[in-house]
Amino acid sequence: MSLLYSVRMSAQPLLHIHGTIISTYTRIVQTVAQEARIGWTITATPAQSEENKRRHPFGKVPTVTIDGMNLYESVAITQYIDNAHNGGALQPTCPKARAEMDRWIAIANNYLFPVSEHGLLMPRLAHEYLKTPLRSDIIETALPEIARHLGIICERIEQSRHFAGAEFSLADIYLYCILRPVQLTPEGDNLIGQLLPLRHWLNRIGQRESIVATRWPVEVKQ
Ligand SMILES: N[C@@H](CCC(=O)N[C@@H](CS)C(=O)NCC(=O)O)C(=O)O
Structure with missing residues (x-):
């Protein structure tokens, strides 16, 4: 977005x-x-x-x-x-946790972002800000794939407090910043609303100081 x-x-x-x-x-x-x-x-x-x-x-x-x-x-x-x-505080030193961090950042960048950006966020933004007709055909085509991605991401956060394991890392920042705009759309909110562990994780991470400090005006208004 x-x-x-x-x-x-x-x-x-x-x-x-x-x-x-x-x-x-x-x-x-x-x-x-x-x-x-x-x-x-x-x-x-x-x-x-x-x-x-x-x-x-x-x-x-x-x-x-x-x-x-x-x-x-x-x-x-x-x-x-x-x-x-920052002394590398956002990157685990344990090689296995580091691999998890790298894996989830790659998933966020290569799979989740492209499908949600082109299939949901851009059509919604064009409609809201450029006042063009809502391309619900694009959104409807993308939604099953977005739902599949969210399900996989939710399974991970059901098993682990954070994406790389016990500690907050860069992976949590990527996932949060990509998932939050999805949640700000009616379709994304509906999908995430059905995935309780993911919704709870978003609520928890959303309270972190760095995340509060970078909120968008649309979030502050909510
Ligand atoms: N791989 C890039 C992705 C950056 C990216 O996709 N940025 C979006 C904005 S959130 C962008 O530049 N979109 C404009 C465009 O693709 O024309 C990175 O990690 O920095």
Whole structure:
């Protein structure tokens, strides 16, 4: 999910973000910065703008400037922030837990995000903000696949307190920031409402300071 909105800032910036401000991946980076307690600023930059394509040759947001370095791709950005500024606290040192973290981040990025972004969030956003007719045909086609993904994700969180195991990790941040916009749609809310362990996990993680600090205006209004 991605929308240009308004510019927001926090104190003592170390990290400068370029990206759409209401954006799943911008929120992932902001949440990790909050966890690491580093300040950040953000400049609204549309993904397909010429400026952004110079920063990110594949035309995605966010990109960042940190410690004199320009970085793109959230996995590189979040791991750098956590390694350089947070003592690696969001990445398990146990190899098995680390493999779980990597697995769930890959699932979030490669499967859950594309199907929910194109099949549900973009049609809903186009309808709500561009006032185009709701493409319920696209949503209806995608819903069984989204439901299947949510079921698999729910099974994991039924077995384990967090996605990588006992400890909160980058995987929880990815999953939360991708699942939350799904839950903000009527269809996603209905699906997640039937998956109690997943709903409870979202409620629990949603209370974490870093997640509260990066809430979107639509969540604050609720
Ligand atoms: N693999 C990228 C994905 C970033 C991504 O898909 N960002 C979305 C916004 S949430 C985007 O740039 N969408 C605009 C587009 O695809 O044109 C990462 O991890 O940084």
